[in-house]
Structure formats: C-alpha cells, structure tokens
Amino acid sequence: MSYDVEINRSKVTKSFFWKLSERLMSQGVSLLVQIVLARILLPEDFGSLVIIVAISNYANIFVQSGITTVIVQKKDLDKKDLSTLLTFSLAIAAFFYLLLFLGAPLLADYYNLSILCPSLRVMSLILFFNSFSAVQTGVLTRQMRFKKIFLCTIVAVLVSGIIGIIMALKGWGLWALIAYHLINIVVVVLFMNLDRDLRIPLGFSFAKFKVLFVFTGKVMLTSLVSSGHDLIRTMMIGKHYTSSELAYYDKGYSYSSLVTSVIRQTISSVMLPAFSMRQDNIDGLKSMARRSFRITAFLLVPVLVVVAVMAKPLIVLLLTEKWLPSATFLTIFCFLRIPGPIVSIDNQVYYALGKSEVNLFYEIGLFVFNIIFLLLAVRISVMAIAYGALIVEFIGFCAICIISSKIYGYSLKERLSDLWRPFVNTLVMALSVYAVTAIGLGIGLTIIIQLMIGVFVYIAMASITKDDSLQYCINTLREIIHK
DSSP, rough: HHHHHOHHHHHHHHHHHHHHHHHHHHHHHHHHHHHHHHSSOOOHHHHHHHHHHHHHHHHHHHTTHHHHHHHHHTTOOOOOHHHHHHHHHHHHHHHHHHHHHHHHHHHHHHHOTTHHHHHHHTTTTTTHHHHHHHHHHHHHTTTOOOOHHHHHHHHHHHHHHHHHHHHHHHOOOHHHHHHHHHHHHHHHHHTTTTTTGGGOOOOOOHHHHHHHHHHHHHHHHHHHHHHHHHHHHHHHHHHSOOHHHHHHHHHHHHHHHHHHHHHHHHHHHHHHHHHTTTTTTTTHHHHHHHHHHHHHHHHHHHHHHHHHOOOOOHHHHHHHGGGGTTTHHHHHHHHHHHHHHHHHHHHHHHHHHTHHHHHHHHHHHHHHHHHHHHHHHTTTTTHHHHHHHHHHHHHHHHHHHHHHHHHSSOOOOHHHHHHHHHHHHHHHHHHHHGGGGGGGOHHHHHHHHHHHHHHHHHHHHHTTOOOOOHHHHHHHHHHHOOO
C-alpha cells in the first residue's frame, strides 16, 4: 500500500477546510462539555485533575512524540516503519504506566490528596491508546485524509462528553472528568480501527528503528523540554498554593489554548506535508510560509485580543461567579498565546528542512528562561507566575524571528511587513470593543454587541489597510463552497 498522495493547492485547501472543521467542531463541543462540567463541579475537582493530566501528558510525550511528524516527513514510508513505531510506542507506554502505577501513592502523599493515587492509575491507561492514535493519525495526516480525522473526533467528543456530564450529574466529581478524557481517546482508536488500512500490525525492525529514531528522538526531546516548564509550573503551584488557585490558573491557561489550538493544529497538520514536498525549494518554501504567517495573524490575533478584552463577562456568563478569578488569568494567557501559532509555522519549516535540532535548542533556551522566572515568581503569587510566563513567551518570539532569518531567509523586515496590518487592525478593533463596556448594558447583550462591533471594525480596518489576507480568505471560502 502507498502512503503518499499528490500535493497541490486544491488538496491543501480541502485539507485545511476539513482540519479546521475538525478543530472547530471538536474544540467547540469540548468547550461546551467543559463549561457544563465546570458549572456542575467545584474548582477543587479541577485542581486535582490538573495535576493528574499534567503528569500523564508528560509521560505521553515519551509514548507518541515525533511519531506523527516522522510518518508525515519520511520519504519512503512502508508498513514495516509503522509496525516498528507502534511496537516501540506500546513498549514505552507499558514502561511508563508501570512507573506511574507504582509512583501514584508517593504523589498522593506529596500533595496530601489520597484521590490522586487511584485516579492517576486509571488516567494513565490513556498512554496505550495514544500509541495507536499517534500512528493512525500520522498515516491519515500524511495522506491528508482530514475528513476521516474529523469524523473520528466528532464521534469521540460527543460520546465522551455525554458520559462525562451524566457522571458529573450523578455526583462522581473528579471521576467524571477522568472518564471524559479517557473515553474520548478510546472511541477515537476504536473508530479508526474500522478502517482496515489503519489496523497496523505489531512488528519491529532494528534497521528501521535506527533511521526513525534519529528524527523522532530529536522531536521527543524538543517536546520534553517544551512541556517541561509547564509540568514544573503546575507541580509547584499545586504544592505552594491551593487546589482552587491552581484550578483558576489552569482554567485561564486551558481556555486560552482552546482559542489558539484550532488554528495552530490545523496549520501544523496541513502545512507540514505541504512544506515537506517543497523542502528542496527554499524560495517556494519561504513563499508558502509567509502566506501562512499572514493568514494565521489575520485570523488569530483579533480573536485572542477580543477574548482578552471580554474575559470577565465571558467567565461570569459561561462558568458563573465561582470561577471569576480565572478572568484575569484568561486575559494574560490570551496575550501569551499570540506568538505561539506564528512560531509553530517556523517549527514546521524546520521539520520540513530536516532541521529538527533547531527546535530543540530553541526550546532548551525557552525552558531555562521559564525556570528562572518561575523560581523568582513562585514565592510572590500565582499571578506573578503568569506574568513571568508571558514575558518569556515574547522573548522566545523575538529569538525565533532572528533564527528564521538565518535558516531560510525570512528577514525581520519581511516579517514586520507581513504582520503590521493585522496588529494595527486588531488594536483599533480592541479599543472599539472595550468602549462598549462603558454603556453599562447586561452581560449577555454587552457580549453580543462587542462581537458584532469587533467583526465589523476589523473587516473595515482590513479593507482600509489593504490586508490581502481578507481577500485570500474570501476567495478560499468561495473555492471550498464551489467544490
């Protein structure tokens, strides 16, 4: 069986549509489920979940990091490659599950929360299903079969969401949250296995593994370093502050992530195959990357800033007053998220060029700065920790701009030329949206008016500043509808 497809503009456009639809639908339904759960459960329940998820997610990096990327990037992929990746991933999953199973009592004693022991042991089962999902998703991404991913994700989030909400209403507390996360990935894997081409047999080749690990090893190390400071930050907040404070911090952090992950994951999934096909043509690669930068900034920056401005009424409306302390964190983290999706395009270019070590060194530098700021801020307040993370993120953005100018010739002047319009347009839009709060209307009506004015002002400013991304998005939408 061939795992390659022809890449052209039509294929990229349709793939982008399906991946964006999958992200919008899955994140939208997921957000609704989390809102319902947050209204039913207490912040303390979410505080315990944050610790469990942080630990299991970090272990998951060893299990699946780099697998999807190497499947997409490798030129001569065959079934033996896939079998080797799956077998190795499952072996790592078994090792870390045993490690977490035995270490769960120590974690419970460290935080003086007995519920952490059984809940971590159950939550860690997710590692085995993530092994299958990583390989299957990698194959579908390589073939740009994002419609299949769309269907799997929607079915999974609906099934897990319904079960999670029912359990929360029945008083299961933390276990309702764990069931929601675990059932989601189980349904994804089961649904994918309905496709015979995605049933990867077990097998192992040392020759294949040596070649594959050269790439996956660097990606894994990059992810370990990248996520390391988030894990340490979560663990330290959980130790020095209450579960509720950790929950408020995490709610702002995770909700801001929902805003960016739709665009970020869509671009990462769709553009890596496209970039990889042009890895031998630097000029073409740079041109495609610049277009991706402009579109990402055009779509993402205004959304993040609007959510930051409207954070307080949004939190009160969606989660009720008990979650109000999360609003300030949501504002901070919306600004923190602005560089991420833009930087992720540079990351995909480096992967396409086979320079994954650049991402590793970049993340090591970011890790060092994050730890320094964390150690300085942890004795002050949780808010100080949030501001420290914000500062480090923008330091990293400046660094990646300089690095990219050296790697593939995307100069600072060109980047500023590509980004100034969406930033100026967003500033004008943000001022108009904030001015609505002075009217003194009810929360619901204020939010509706702010959204309407924000969209109108931003589109008007895009027309005035002649941002070509507006017409590009309109033309792309027309093309999708026509096809």
